[in-house]
Amino acid sequence: MHMNRIKICGGYGEHGRSCFLVEYTPDGHYYMLDCGIMDTDPQPNPHVTKEEIAKTDYVFLSHCHKDHAGAFAWLVEMGFQGILVTTAMTRELAEIDYKRVELLELAVNTISEITLPKAEWGQSDWSGLRIQYGRTGHCPGSLWFQIADARQTVFYSGDYQKRPYLYACDEIIDMAADLAILDLAHVRSELDAGAMREVLWEQVGGALKAGRRVILPVPKYGRGLEMAAFFMDRLAKAEKQNGLLPGGITPELYVDSDFVIYEKKMQGECWYQREPAPMYHGILDTEQRCAAGKRLDMPCIILIADTHLVKPANADFVLQESASGAQVIITGRVRTGSVCEQLLSAGQAQNALYPHHQSRHDFEELVRENAFRMVLPFHNGEKEVWMSE
Ligand SMILES: [Zn+2]
Ligand SMILES: [Zn+2]
CATH class of the missing domain: 3.40.50.10890 (Rossmann fold)
Structure with missing residues (x-):
């Protein structure tokens, strides 16, 4: 049996600094989910090494907020040369100036899909990444991602609220993944x-x-x-x-x-x-x-x-x-x-709370409505792991 490695570089057990590194090729290359800062910490950046950054092929940014995109400029300073995958709106609002970008477009009234080709610097036999994505109802430009490589599927909700008042949301439903990293920022609220x-x-x-x-x-x-x-x-x-x-x-x-x-x-x-x-x-x-x-x-x-x-x-x-x-x-x-x-x-x-993230009620509903084998709720001070039977 092969097991894949995920490194949590921030955002789990803390509210901020969201950053997850997924090893997805046999020769140890990574893609990264978000690259945020903890703006209340004197050491605000994600816990990721220069060696890991050099082997990171893609960075997916879910949205423009600092706790998800605020360390991207630092990542580039530290040697990141891969491809940034995000929306034009997120790039604009996060004021990112970086040339190697795959800008994601939105399909009308359906979940969008794209295949990222094999990175030219990769030495392995993998065939590329298949990405499904949709709007999260959190802010302009915000997306969730489902990312499948040759061996595994990882789901990342970004900051998610399926019952927004104003922003559009492509609801996460009937998705399947080996690992899901899901927003649970309103961790103590049972309200919808x-x-x-x-x-x-x-x-x-x-x-x-x-x-x-x-x-x-x-x-x-x-x-x-x-x-x-x-x-x-x-x-x-x-x-x-x-x-x-x-x-x-x-x-x-x-x-x-x-x-x-x-x-x-x-x-x-x-x-x-x-x-x-x-x-x-x-x-x-x-x-x-x-x-x-x-x-x-x-x-x-x-x-x-x-x-x-x-x-x-x-x-x-x-x-x-x-x-x-x-x-x-x-x-x-x-x-x-x-x-x-x-x-x-x-x-x-x-x-006061404004429902701009998932509460525990929303989180449990999301877990019920999808088929995730293992779930890491993030964006809060707890450290929970959920596993399916
Ligand atoms: Zn946010
Ligand atoms: Zn956030």
């Missing part, structure tokens, strides 16, 4: 996406009804647009039912100008699963502390495309707003030393 969104809306709607402004820092590319679309729908629904506030008033949703740049770029893209619709009521200027000429003295929702509040104007704005009664809600990982951490530890901000 719909239920998780309801919990978030209870927090946001509750604060609005109590007369407070609600501020959510969100990433530039990712759940921010999903949340905007979700809140806009909820506000529209509330308006039809005589408003959320006394006097039939419904709060509005404002976003900052960075959010708008991104939103414009995405309009009409195949990564959207619905027709373009209004994503906000007004644009906010954090420096001027006003939205589209209005003072912020009414309950409203404010999305700021700056997850860790790095921009001084954004940080000042959120601190001042919080001091004058606004509810700050943090929906992602918190960077040490950030304003978000400061607010959370002072009890001035709340944590």
